[in-house]
Amino acid sequence: MTDQHRALIQEWADSWSTADKERFLAIFSEATVYEDKAAGQIMRGRPALGDFFDLIRKALPDFEVIRDLISLGERGGTIQWHMTGTHEGELFGYQATHRKINVDGTCVIKIEANKIVECTDYYDMKTLYRQLGFDTN
Numbered sequence: 001m002t003d004q005h006r007a008l009i010q011e012w013a014d015s016w017s018t019a020d021k022e023r024f025l026a027i028f029s030e031a032t033v034y035e036d037k038a039a040g041q042i043m044r045g046r047p048a049l050g051d052f053f054d055l056i057r058k059a060l061p062d063f064e065v066i067r068d069l070i071s072l073g074e075r076g077g078t079i080q081w082h083m084t085g086t087h088e089g090e091l092f093g094y095q096a097t098h099r100k101i102n103v104d105g106t107c108v109i110k111i112e113a114n115k116i117v118e119c120t121d122y123y124d125m126k127t128l129y130r131q132l133g134f135d136t137n
Contacts (some may be wrong), residue, residue, distance in 0.1 A: 002072050005111055009070050009079050012109065012116065016065040016083075021053050029115040038105075038125035039092060060085030060101070068104075076110040076118075083123075087132055094134055101131045 008027055015024040025046050028034070034043040034052070043049040056063055063085035071078045082104045087097045105123030109116055129135040 004114055005072050005077055006070055008111060008114060008116065009072075009077050009109055010067060012107070012119070013065040013067045013079060013081055016056075016063065019057055019061075021050055021057075024053055025050055027116055028119075029112065029117045032115075032117055032119065034119045034121075036121045038121070038123050038128070055091075058089040059087060059091035059096075061088050062086050075112070076108070076116075078109065079107050081105055081107065091132075094132065097132050099132050101128060103128050103131070 011027050015027060018024070028046055028049060030046055031044075032046065032049060034049050035041070036043075036052075041052065043052045063083065065081050065083050067079060067081055069080040071080075082102060084100070084102050086100050087094075089096050103123050104127075105121060107122070108118075108120045110118035126135055
């Protein structure tokens with residue numbers, strides 16, 4: 001199971017780094033719950049997650065998630081990552097700034113039947129907003 005879980009978690013990062021929404025959604029269960037803690041967003045099910053994927057890809061067309069460390073557990077694992085991209089479209093109500101981001105984060109992933117059933121992202125929104133020029137503190 002560990003090799004399958006590692007491959008699925010790696011695919012989570014790899015598929016976020018493409019514009020291929022179908023590839024991304026294929027690793028999630030139909031009833032998946034994906035929570036972006038920093039953004040205060042919870043997506044329930046593949047359709048809502050697909051909308052969120054579109055929002056991120058439109059705002060950051062060159063969005064990439066780079067794997068730093070994967071830790072495996074009995075029912076899933078965590079991935080420490082950093083995301084990069086250029087802000088070219090509306091993101092969480094803010095218009096494009098054309099600035100680059102590079103933000104570290106962690107995702108906790110629960111897996112059942114070789115599909116992601118729960119996914120929770122943790123990162124610092126203040127760092128993201130500071131890089132985009134929305135927070136100058």
